[in-house]
Amino acid sequence: MLSNRRCWELLTAFLIFPTVSAAAQAAKSTIKGIVVGGQNGQTIPGAVLELTGSDRKVLSDSIGRFAFEKLLPGTYHIRAIAIGFDPINTAVELGERETIELEVQFGSSLQDRVILPELRVRAPRDTSMEYSADWLRRSQGGNGRYLNRKMIEQMNAFTFADLLRHTAGVRVDCRMTCSIQMARNVRQCIPVYFIDGIPADAVMGTMTPPNDIEGVEIYSGPSETPPELESYEARCGVIVIWTRRGKLNRAPPNP
Secondary structure, three states: OOOHHHHHHHHHHHHHHHHHHHHHHHOOEEEEEEEEEOOOOEEOOOOEEEEOOOOOEEEOOOOOEEEEEEEOOEEEEEEEEOOOEOOEEEEEEEOOOOEEEEEEEOOOOHHHEOOOOOOOOOOOOOOOOHHHHHHHHHHHHOOOEEEOHHHHHHHOOOOHHHHHOOOOOEEEEOOOOOEEEEOOOOOOOOOEEEEOOEEEOHHHHHOOOHHHEEEEEEEOOOOOOOHHHOOOHHHHOEEEEEEOOOOOOOOOOOO
């Protein structure tokens, strides 16, 4: 036989569970729609829509759509906010298991729009980009020779060959056309060139004007060359040129 306490637990469960289930079934109504505005009625992404009096809040997606799901029947007040427009408030009467579609339309006239003041942002120079990081890591290793923008300006060189002419470990031969080689290597052993991190032809490297250069890395041979720049051709040395017009456009720090 069941005890009085056990009978009471079963009776309570029988009375409560249908009530919870009914509430869960009722919370299947939906409010969804699209946010538009402006003179041409274009969709507005990133608008904030909230059910006032609750913590329910959503953002319109990339094409202006939004949705509040799993709602109970009742009256809902929706507040919509978008940058450049006055806020909008609207009320919706929602039935059981009902889906209502709305078009939230912000004002299209200049009088209805909020014109934000001009905003100017100043930030310190970012030296965390790949170029500065590579330069700093390699220069701290001390295996090669490094020229930064300040050193290049002090040399006042007219050509790239003039820039490297007085650099230790480099031999410059300008009998007919200028050839740059490493002093340790035999003649006609041409170093590998990189411009802004991309392999380049030696002619292109030697024709780069000093005024266009932010920094230069020079490695005489395999014992100095960093692993990421190594190749069979790199046995004759490696010259890395960072230009002022490169995609990262970051001046190297002093080595």
